[in-house]
Amino acid sequence: MNNFKKWCANVGFIVLVTLLVACGGNGTNENASSNNGNSNEAEPTGNENEPFKFSIMANLHTAEVPDKKVQNLLEEATNTELDIQWVPDSNYEERLNTAFATGSLPQAVYMKNQSTYNQFKEAIRDDQFWEIGPYLDQFENLNKLKPEVVANTLVDGKMYGLYQGRPLSRSGIIYRKDWAENLGIEAPTTVEEFMEMARAFTEDDPDGNGRNDTMGLTDRNDLIYGAFKTVASWHGVPNNWGEKDGELLPEFMFDEYVETLDYMKELHANGFMNQDFPVTSKNDQQALFKNGTAGIYIGSMGDVLSLYNDASQLNPDLEFAVHNYVEGPNGEYNIWAIPGYGNLVIFPKSAVKTEEELLGILAFYNEMMTPEVANLTFWGVEGEHYEVQDGRALANSDSALTDREVKPYQSIEIGEADTNGRYLGLATYDAKIKADELEIDNEQYLVHDPTITLDSETFQTHGDRLQQIINDVTYQYILGQTDLDGFNKAVDNWRNQGGDDIIKEFNESNQ
16 A cells, blocks of 8 residues: 555656546556556656657857757756757858758758748748648647737748747947047938948048048948848838839839949948948958947847947947938938748758647747746846846846857747747847837838738749849949949849749739
8 A cells, every 4th residue: 555655646646536536447547457456567657747859940140059058947947858950140041951952951940031931932832841820729828929920921821930029120220429429420310411421430530540440331241131221221212022103013123222222332432331241241240340440330229239248348438329210312211121020930841740749849839938938048047147127137247148148049039028928128228228219219110011921933933043133233233343234134134034923923912
């Protein structure tokens, strides 16, 4: 009897009840029968308490893979064993495409942005990834994802991915406030004033050292998340696609696109920006800003905090400021919007073989959308990486610690503070407080992509290849390697190689 009591305690209440029912003769119990009445040999059946193991591929925004402290706690909180393959953001798409081509994708694969996701829609339609919508009613927390954002991720009306929420537009200017004050310059409110700031930061010795060692704008090899798309918005360029005479057309078929090219060409030709920007990485772009070479950075305004934390180590006296409102030639301010998500995680059938495996992975992401786990993933360990003040998270001022132990895990977050319950950040740096305010202010001036929910088979199949034609000629124009005739020939090339079919299909889908 003592052994029987000990066994009951070990296997828990549910097994005990089952055994008592079996002993009472009210039905059969396979587990109890298999014990042959010998409680000393009995062991719990099933492996529900064992960690669920699966693999993840995620993009890495820091120089090194993270310390495993947060991962260990995450595994403990979710009862999982994670194999996270961290891939540097700079070559993530190349690695992703290689893994897809060789059939070696892990079980959970992050799409780094909408463009990456679009590249996989053909494979999604080809039934190579799991449709997860039918399973979500089993997961209370996943059902909290915003329907309007989920709608922007659908493929043919079906849900395949879990999104990581993003503000609709974080784009703006971060600039050297101390340089501007030295030269008596205010934040630019027109494209003409922006050009003047870039000129002055290049030619007027803004740091006062008597040397010709500064420039205006630092940019990188990214026409979307670098400077170009934001400057294009100022000039009235549509967001990827726009309507002209009742027809949807790509942004580069609008006059405002050429106006933007001319503007960027002037910045480049005058030396007001880094001359090698088409081959400059994000890290190198930011280094030019942090080390005091460049005075203007166009991108996510929220980056001002991390940029300042690094730059102030080199120059404690520098000052940054943020700004968003720059009117274009038409006297209006416009800013391009994203569809409400950044990363998106999808699940390849080549790696997730069974429905049971899929449900296990979805259960993990359901736990990721609890406040406890969401805070761990985004902020780290309370008392080590952040403190809670006024109901918000105040990050540790040691950015190196955060980069090493926490920041990489932010890229695997699901949802956003509104849906997963994590703390919002408490900013103490004035420029970061201002950046948070300007992100909200941007929502008054958003330009949306009208094709997000539309369909074009040619775009899915050839859109990336065709876009490279436009990307190449855009760079060539800015660098002075081609002219308007060369640009127009590239547009004609785009149209002849399938672009006209894309235009037709998007417009048919829009009817």
